[in-house]
Amino acid sequence: MLQVSIYRYNPEVDSAPYMQDFSVDTEGKDLMVLDVLEMIKDGQDASVTYRRSCREGVCGSDGLSINGKNGLACITALSDTVKGNKLVVRPLPGLPVIRDLVVDMSLFYAQYEKIQPYLQNNTPAPAIERLQTPEDREKLDGLYECILCACCSTSCPSFWWNPDRFIGPAGLLQAYRFLADSRDTATDERLAGLDDPFSVFRCHGIQNCVNVCPKGLNPTKAIGHIRTMLLNRAT
Amino acid sequence: MVVQVTSFSRSGLSDWLIQRVAGVILLAYFALIGYVMINGVSYASWQALHAHSAMRIFTLLAALSFAAHAWIGLWAVFTDYLTERMLGPRGNRLRRFCQIASVLTLLSYLLWVVQIIWG
Ligand code: SF4
Ligand code: SF4
Ligand code: FES
Numbered sequence A: 001m002l003q004v005s006i007y008r009y010n011p012e013v014d015s016a017p018y019m020q021d022f023s024v025d026t027e028g029k030d031l032m033v034l035d036v037l038e039m040i041k042d043g044q045d046a047s048v049t050y051r052r053s054c055r056e057g058v059c060g061s062d063g064l065s066i067n068g069k070n071g072l073a074c075i076t077a078l079s080d081t082v083k084g085n086k087l088v089v090r091p092l093p094g095l096p097v098i099r100d101l102v103v104d105m106s107l108f109y110a111q112y113e114k115i116q117p118y119l120q121n122n123t124p125a126p127a128i129e130r131l132q133t134p135e136d137r138e139k140l141d142g143l144y145e146c147i148l149c150a151c152c153s154t155s156c157p158s159f160w161w162n163p164d165r166f167i168g169p170a171g172l173l174q175a176y177r178f179l180a181d182s183r184d185t186a187t188d189e190r191l192a193g194l195d196d197p198f199s200v201f202r203c204h205g206i207q208n209c210v211n212v213c214p215k216g217l218n219p220t221k222a223i224g225h226i227r228t229m230l231l232n233r234a235t
Numbered sequence B: 001m002v003v004q005v006t007s008f009s010r011s012g013l014s015d016w017l018i019q020r021v022a023g024v025i026l027l028a029y030f031a032l033i034g035y036v037m038i039n040g041v042s043y044a045s046w047q048a049l050h051a052h053s054a055m056r057i058f059t060l061l062a063a064l065s066f067a068a069h070a071w072i073g074l075w076a077v078f079t080d081y082l083t084e085r086m087l088g089p090r091g092n093r094l095r096r097f098c099q100i101a102s103v104l105t106l107l108s109y110l111l112w113v114v115q116i117i118w119g
Helices: A033-043 A106-114 A134-138 A157-161 A168-179 A187-192 A208-212 A219-234 B012-038 B043-051 B053-081 B089-118
Strands: A002-008 A018-024 A063-066 A069-072 A086-090 A097-099
Touching (some): A018 A033, A106 A168, A157 A168, A168 A187, A187 A219, A208 A219, A219 B012, B012 B053, B043 B053
Parallel strands (some): A002 A086
Antiparallel strands (some): A002 A018, A063 A069
């Protein structure tokens, strides 16, 4: 029997959060963490609350703190995370808890909105579409794949302390995604908005973000590129 | 863009660049001091070394670097931990007090260094 400990908090009835223990019979199968949560919700306590949708690492809704490390429950296998037969599941750290494993992502999305995550181009639109050479398209690899699961930003201490002012790894990865796009002409305005002491420069290169990204992306590297662009623009 | 009047240069980029350059200057200075000390110093040789104009300029440069490096670093620490988010409204007062106290301390050190090497 797998020992599972789940963070519970229902602000309507609980005065404080607590950990609830469950025993789950996995029949020796190497399940995903999400499967275990579903088994608990179906068979033991239907009030356990979490977000999920695609169950295959595409939608980004079930980012959780799993045995202390942020990841997507649906693609984290028990064999990857369980040691000593114990599974501890908590909500993503640093964001307000709405209920159980569900967090309020407003701060995270507000930072994403700040970087203007859409193409801006002030040249006349061509008849069909804006073309890009294969080389220019390649520059977006490792950037466009982000599913905004927030695993990275909520593992970043700088984001914990200043979630309202530091854009965080997820937002900065996307900021660079548009800075690097050959079809975007707002590069200078974008860079001008990032030059303050918080937006980019609160990154101290701790690399927690790289360590947890379930898509294997590297926000720290993208942040380094932004810094270089800022430096080249200003010196 | 977040504007900060108490950060060293008000620009994240130039704070960052100044801190890196200051770090390199400090490293070079202490490497030199370490090298001199390992090879043995007497009062006379130490005084002769610091009587050189080049050495005085280097010392002053290192002191300026120290002050800038420390200001930028401490400012980042204060704005991480001594905030309204972490401590409530008294976080704001505490942060301002620590910022002003550390800037005054650093400036005093700086003037003291000037007095020692040129006094
Ligand atoms: S960079 Fe990775 S961890 Fe961060 S939000 Fe995107 S997919 Fe999730
Ligand atoms: S490298 Fe930067 S963005 Fe990534 S976790 Fe560290 S401080 Fe945060
Ligand atoms: S449920 Fe969609 S990413 Fe896990």
